[in-house]
Amino acid sequence: MAHRGPALAPLTLTDDERDQLQRWVRRRKTTQDLALRSRIVLECATGASNSEVARRLGISLPTVGKWRARFIDKRLDGLVDEPRPGRPATIGIDRVEQVIIDTLESTPANATHWSRASMAEKSGLSKSTVGRIWKAFGLKPHLEEGFKLSNDPFFTEKIYDIVGLYLNPPESAVVLCVDEKSQVQALQRSQPAFPMMPGTPERRAHDYVRHGTTSLFAALNVADGTVISQVHRKHRSVEFRKFLVKIDKTVPEGLDVHVICDNYATHKHPTIQTWLGKHPRFHMHFTPTYSSWINQVERVFAEVTRELLQRSDHRSVQALEKDLRDWVRAWNEDPKPFIWTKTAEDILDSIARSLQRINGAGH
Incomplete structure (x- = not known):
């Protein structure tokens, strides 16, 4: 008889959960991590095995298992990165999502990009919380890179x-x-330059x-x-x-x-x-x-x-x-x-x- 792994806990979605997951997948500016986690849950909800979902999405089996278990345990809130050790998290996924949307799709009234202070004022969260959300989703509003597309006809x-x-x-x-x-x-x-010393970099005028x-x-x-x-x-x-x-x-x-x-x-x-x-x-x-x-x-x-x-x-x-x-x-x-x-x-x-x-x- 072929050896089978442990039976998977069933994963079912409410209509509201399915709508939210599909919205995260479709949204152009959803972070890649959150979009992938949403796809994993949607595929698992079809009744597919973890290995089948991993094959469909081209990802590892442990990744599928991790986010399937996290969703079953914590539902939509489980798709947000786990908090670090310390004081328990006091904000839900809706507020986290709103910070991400505001960061990606808007700018403050008097500036070209968000700072932790301006986003904290808008969201009502602390600057450190805003910083942790940005870090978790790879957002760096203070950075930019230059580019210029070629207009060469050939x-x-x-x-x-x-x-x-x-x-x-x-x-x-x-x-x-x-x-x-x-x-x-x-x-x-x-x-003349001051030479480098232990603990002190070289200094130049x-x-x-x-x-x-x-x-x-x-x-x-x-x-x-x-x-x-x-x-x-x-x-x-x-x-x-x-x-x-x-x-x-x-x-x-x-x-x-x-x-x-x-x-x-x-x-x-x-x-x-x-x-x-x-x-x-x-x-x-x-x-x-x-x-x-x-x-x-x-x-x-x-x-x-x-x-x-x-x-x-x-x-x-x-x-x-x-x-x-x-x-x-x-x-x-x-x-x-x-x-x-x-x-x-x-x-x-x-x-x-x-x-x-x-x-x-x-x-």
């Missing part, structure tokens, strides 16, 4: 082109991500003297992570052509050169077009507008900023340029290629989901 074609170079590079060719980090400032701090700027031209080899670089005081088409000449001398003969760069006018100047016409092994691939994130050389610029420029102290442009050359030289002694994993379809699907969220927020 966005999809360019994404497929560039991602194809990353994931399936052509044979007998090198793929280079190229850009300029322009207007890098030589900054001299007004006072917030004001400085400017000694001029330079630009770092860089080409990242996506296969091995090495960087070809030059520094120039300006970043016109003249300097870009000089950089292409250096790339041409550096890359072994017999290899095609695929250059990924942005739509900056310098990169399309007639001077550059003339030079490219005389060097047919070079193939230009332009990123979509407002899409610098797809150019891997931006990762190199982030590293040089973090490791060198963020705390730099240079008394001349010459000193800054020497440090930039030294940094690239050290990088090439132990290069670290960046591994690209997203397919073009993954990127386009992600952008489509973002557009749905933006359009939904506008209603």
Whole structure:
């Protein structure tokens, strides 16, 4: 006889409970945790076993068992995260839900986003309670991230082109991500830094003297992570052509050169077009507008900023340029290629989901 597990306690829903669960599932701005827990309970109410519910929703069996038991024990209140040890909770799920809805779907009259104090005043709860609710549901009203969607009419074609170079590079060719980090400032701090000590971080003066700027031209080899670089005081088409000449001398003969760069006018100047016409092994691939994130050389610029420029102290442009050359030289002694994993379809699907969220927020 086959061994069976313990019989499951029946899970039945009242009409009000079913309506509330379905509302949480349908609401666009319900937190993902609460929506998933609601789906689990609704599936269990169909009479399905825990293993069947886990299979349908693509989650683990213990997760189904946990929220089934919590709902049977505490009903709708059981779908809210358990309180921490201490004074028993004194607010119900309705007030918790209202805080979440107000946080996601409204703003205070005199501010752009909620603070714990303003939400506490609106909800009648304490600031610490508001903070615990936000933490439990991953809400951080004080944080924001910037973005700008591309309006390039050939966005999809360019994404497929560039991602194809990353994931399936052509044979007998090198793929280079190229850009300029322009207007890098030589900054001299007004006072010497206080060195780090146990319990005390390094301290630097917030004001400085400017000694001029330079630009770092860089080409990242996506296969091995090495960087070809030059520094120039300006970043016109003249300097870009000089950089292409250096790339041409550096890359072994017999290899095609695929250059990924942005739509900056310098990169399309007639001077550059003339030079490219005389060097047919070079193939230009332009990123979509407002899409610098797809150019891997931006990762190199982030590293040089973090490791060198963020705390730099240079008394001349010459000193800054020497440090930039030294940094690239050290990088090439132990290069670290960046591994690209997203397919073009993954990127386009992600952008489509973002557009749905933006359009939904506008209603």
